[in-house]
Amino acid sequence: MDALLSISGVSVRFGGVDALADVGFEVAKGALLGLIGPNGAGKTTMLRAVTGMVRPQTGSIVLDGAEISRLPTHRRVRLGLGLSQQIVRPFAGMTAVENVALAAGYAKTADPLKALATASRQAERDRARTLLDLVGVADAADALPAELPLGYLKRVEVARALALDPKVLLLDEPLAGLNTSEAARLADTVVDLNRQGTTVVLIEHNLSEVMRVCRQLVVLDNGRKIGDGDPAEVMADPAVRDAYLGAASEAPGEARDAAA
Amino acid sequence: MNYSDLLVQGLVEGCIYALIAVGLTLVYGLLRILHIAHAGIFTLGAYVGLLLTNETGSFAAAFVITIVAVGFFGMAFYRLFYEPILNKPPHVALIASIGLFVAMEEIYRLIFGATSISFLAPPLKDTVEVAGVRLEEGRIVVVILAVVLIGGLALLAGRTRIGIAWRATVSDAAMAESFGIDLARVRYINFFVASALAAAAGIMVALLLNQVIPTMGGVPAYKALAIIVLGGLGNVKGTLIAALALGVIESFGTIYLDRVLDRDAIAFAFLIVVLMIRPQGLFARR
Amino acid sequence: MYEISLLTVMSFSVIFALSLNLITGFCGQISLGHAAFYGIGAYTAALFTTDGGSFWLALPLAMAVAGFFGFIVGFASLRVRHDFLAITTMGVGFLFTGFVRQQEFLGGEEGIAGIPDPGIGQIPYMLLCAAFAAAVIAFSLYVKRSWMGQAFDAIATDEDTARTLGVDVARYKLTAFVFGTALAGLAGALFAHYVKFVEVESFDFIESISVLAMVIVGGIGSVWGVVVAAAFLSVLPLLLQVFADYKLLIYGVLLFAVMYFAPGGIDSLMRMLWRRISGRRTAE
Ligand SMILES: Nc1ncnc2c1ncn2[C@@H]1O[C@H](COP(=O)(O)OP(=O)(O)OP(=O)(O)O)[C@@H](O)[C@H]1O
Numbered sequence: 001m002d003a004l005l006s007i008s009g010v011s012v013r014f015g016g017v018d019a020l021a022d023v024g025f026e027v028a029k030g031a032l033l034g035l036i037g038p039n040g041a042g043k044t045t046m047l048r049a050v051t052g053m054v055r056p057q058t059g060s061i062v063l064d065g066a067e068i069s070r071l072p073t074h075r076r077v078r079l080g081l082g083l084s085q086q087i088v089r090p091f092a093g094m095t096a097v098e099n100v101a102l103a104a105g106y107a108k109t110a111d112p113l114k115a116l117a118t119a120s121r122q123a124e125r126d127r128a129r130t131l132l133d134l135v136g137v138a139d140a141a142d143a144l145p146a147e148l149p150l151g152y153l154k155r156v157e158v159a160r161a162l163a164l165d166p167k168v169l170l171l172d173e174p175l176a177g178l179n180t181s182e183a184a185r186l187a188d189t190v191v192d193l194n195r196q197g198t199t200v201v202l203i204e205h206n207l208s209e210v211m212r213v214c215r216q217l218v219v220l221d222n223g224r225k226i227g228d229g230d231p232a233e234v235m236a237d238p239a240v241r242d243a244y245l246g247a248a249s250e251a252p253g254e255a256r257d258a259a260a
Numbered sequence: 261m262n263y264s265d266l267l268v269q270g271l272v273e274g275c276i277y278a279l280i281a282v283g284l285t286l287v288y289g290l291l292r293i294l295h296i297a298h299a300g301i302f303t304l305g306a307y308v309g310l311l312l313t314n315e316t317g318s319f320a321a322a323f324v325i326t327i328v329a330v331g332f333f334g335m336a337f338y339r340l341f342y343e344p345i346l347n348k349p350p351h352v353a354l355i356a357s358i359g360l361f362v363a364m365e366e367i368y369r370l371i372f373g374a375t376s377i378s379f380l381a382p383p384l385k386d387t388v389e390v391a392g393v394r395l396e397e398g399r400i401v402v403v404i405l406a407v408v409l410i411g412g413l414a415l416l417a418g419r420t421r422i423g424i425a426w427r428a429t430v431s432d433a434a435m436a437e438s439f440g441i442d443l444a445r446v447r448y449i450n451f452f453v454a455s456a457l458a459a460a461a462g463i464m465v466a467l468l469l470n471q472v473i474p475t476m477g478g479v480p481a482y483k484a485l486a487i488i489v490l491g492g493l494g495n496v497k498g499t500l501i502a503a504l505a506l507g508v509i510e511s512f513g514t515i516y517l518d519r520v521l522d523r524d525a526i527a528f529a530f531l532i533v534v535l536m537i538r539p540q541g542l543f544a545r546r
Numbered sequence: 547m548y549e550i551s552l553l554t555v556m557s558f559s560v561i562f563a564l565s566l567n568l569i570t571g572f573c574g575q576i577s578l579g580h581a582a583f584y585g586i587g588a589y590t591a592a593l594f595t596t597d598g599g600s601f602w603l604a605l606p607l608a609m610a611v612a613g614f615f616g617f618i619v620g621f622a623s624l625r626v627r628h629d630f631l632a633i634t635t636m637g638v639g640f641l642f643t644g645f646v647r648q649q650e651f652l653g654g655e656e657g658i659a660g661i662p663d664p665g666i667g668q669i670p671y672m673l674l675c676a677a678f679a680a681a682v683i684a685f686s687l688y689v690k691r692s693w694m695g696q697a698f699d700a701i702a703t704d705e706d707t708a709r710t711l712g713v714d715v716a717r718y719k720l721t722a723f724v725f726g727t728a729l730a731g732l733a734g735a736l737f738a739h740y741v742k743f744v745e746v747e748s749f750d751f752i753e754s755i756s757v758l759a760m761v762i763v764g765g766i767g768s769v770w771g772v773v774v775a776a777a778f779l780s781v782l783p784l785l786l787q788v789f790a791d792y793k794l795l796i797y798g799v800l801l802f803a804v805m806y807f808a809p810g811g812i813d814s815l816m817r818m819l820w821r822r823i824s825g826r827r828t829a830e
């Protein structure tokens with residue numbers, strides 16, 4: 001299989017902290033890859049490096065054959081990235097549906113003058129409603145972010161990333177703040193999208209869902225990659241169990257509480 | 261004018277800028293507020309100092325009373341105007357502060373009149389010779405004051421409990437609070453110090469020009485804003501260096517740049533050039 | 547005759563305030579030196595027509611020159627944010643006045659007098675200004691509704707997140723600066739040919755603050771709020787002597803009071819009132 005997103009040798013330093021040290025992995029076309037690791041491992045930093053929100057000191061990032069590591073964020077996004085952030089960042093003045101519609105209008109916002117030439121938003125609003133429905137928050141479409149609980153905002157954030165029609169969907173802890181059935185449902189939706197052709201990188205602490213849906217795992221610890229491959233094999237690796245689960249090695253299914 | 265004259269003049273101006281700008285940068289460092297109304301407090305210091313000198317006949321006594329009184333005024337000012345809006349978005353305090361400054365200038369005009377007032381017997385007007393340069397005593401006093409006040413402040417910040425509490429709060433307010441530091445108290449003291457320094461600068465400018473007018477705060481205050489940006493907002497050392505550098509640059513600039521720009525615009529030309537090269541200021545905080 | 551001058555002043559003030567509203571209100575880029583672009587427009591038009599140029603050509607020329615400088619200052623807005631931008635734009639204002647004061651060809655401290663009359667009569671000139679104001683109002687309303695307005699709104703709220711949605715923040719900001727400053731240039735040209743005399747004091751920091759006050763009092767980003775605020779604040783000093791005497795005090799207090807009590811300005815007050823009224827109506 002071809003790598004759709006290929007990351008190699010990425011290092012990010014914040015002051016004295018090595019948030020990422022020479023990390024690389026490949027995301028195959030059609031993959032559903034789980035990026036896991038304990039708190040502070042560097043998972044979020046990796047997605048921020050991929051989207052250009054932090055500048056790595058070294059490394060290369062190739063998306064669909066194009067080197068993107070020197071491009072500004074908006075160009076990378078337009079080449080096919082969709083990011084749902086760990087700390088939700090909805091536009092406070094826009095309702096949920098407007099938030100998603102803004103992303104859905106990416107073709108119209110590509111150029112300021114073209115954006116000025118068009119005012120009709122019906123198509124994007126319809127698309128936004130469909131996506132909000134898809135992630136299970138259709139009832140919140142006309143609410144302002146301030147009126148919504150975290151579990152809803154998380155899903156609005158996911159819908160907004162989806163609205164960009166990304167080749168690679170980057171999800172940073174989308175299940176946080178959702179109850180068990182909501183989480184399972186959203187995970188199923190991600191699997192569906194993946195089946196329909198979207199490549200997904202999923203950061204998640206909810207290990208039981210990760211083990212259930214992901215077909216590849218990359219494990220980070222302290223800015224280093226310590227595991228990469230088939231989920232069951234990776235989780236069986238003593239080094240991973242040690243770093244990720246701490247001294248007491250538990251079975252992956254029981255690890256959820258330890259990781260949370 | 262020879263070069264040493266220009267240099268000394270520039271350093272004197274720089275000391276005045278430093279007295280104003282250190283207060284501004286202290287406020288910014290602690291509260292992230294661009295305290296434009298600081299300029300109004302500077303002017304208040306000038307009026308109070310001049311009127312008290314004329315009343316009492318003693319410049320020294322008037323000076324001390326003024327900086328203490330204006331320091332307390334600054335605390336009250338913070339309590340009344342800034343404390344209630346601390347948690348609003350940043351532009352709120354900025355614009356409120358501009359409004360306060362404009363209103364203060366107008367209030368001075370209404371109370372003291374639009375025309376200038378002067379010292380009845382201008383103090384410290386004799387000249388002495390220092391290192392081959394003839395200087396008014398007032399200018400020497402400015403330099404001494406800046407060194408003593410700012411140096412003293414640095415000592416206090418390093419040595420005393422409240423100084424340490426202040427520094428802890430600047431670097432991380434939430435952390436400082438969790439160590440039991442009373443944030444409100446630190447902020448009051450901060451405003452006291454900043455306002456007292458501005459008042460000191462105000463009196464000295466009044467003395468050097470022998471006049472006080474309602475709008476005298478404008479130009480030095482805007483320059484102080486440029487200085488604290490150059491110094492890397494919130495960075496005291498950077499601010500001091502930028503203040504002295506600007507004083508000297510202006511002093512030479514009036515000779516070489518006068519054709520193109522008037523003196524008061526030099527600061528901003530310098531500022532814009534620097535920001536385009538280093539958007540975080542000459543000396544970033546970290 | 548008196549009403550005619552009131553309406554003329556009102557018209558170019560509305561244009562000027564809406565031009566700042568585009569930059570600061572729509573796109574969220576605070577500017578404390580906007581009067582410089584008003585001044586650039588005024589001086590450009592004044593130089594051009596005193597030199598024999600046609601008034602009709604002076605208007606687009608003023609817009610182009612002001613917009614050109616706006617483009618350059620827009621670049622500054624790409625380098626610096628928030629408080630840094632506030633001070634940088636304030637600096638731009640001081641640079642403008644500092645530069646003009648030293649230039650003989652701009653009349654230095656004395657300014658430029660004897661700007662020729664557009665030669666269309668007072669009432670048509672008022673109508674012309676009013677028509678421009680109406681066009682700028684319509685343009686503002688349209689921009690707000692368009693996709694450009696949506697992108698501006700996103701940038702004003704959170705530019706980093708806007709980037710993750712593929713918005714080219716830099717180009718939008720530059721566009722806002724160019725549009726806003728070009729319109730300020732138009733307002734300046736109309737102003738210059740109304741008073742027929744320009745001097746640097748008309749474009750100083752206080753003028754930048756006055757136009758900011760119109761935007762703030764009207765409600766940052768609100769078109770109708772800003773129109774109402776600009777219309778009132780520009781003619782009150784002409785109507786009421788007290789207002790003229792205490793103009794700056796009133797502006798200062800207004801800026802502070804709006805930020806302190808009602809950061810949404812007239813716009814949010816009207817909305818609140820409207821909700822009360824319609825709420826009562828549905829209750830009946
Ligand atoms: N902007 C920043 N400045 C300084 N240090 C940072 C910054 N962002 C992240 N770090 C540090 O980099 C390291 C990796 O952080 P990151 O957020 O990528 O971890 P994570 O794996 O996403 O953790 P979590 O599971 O808690 O979300 C941490 O030590 C963090 O403190």
Ligand SMILES: [Mg+2]
Nearest residue numbers: 043044045086
């Ligand atoms: Mg994270």
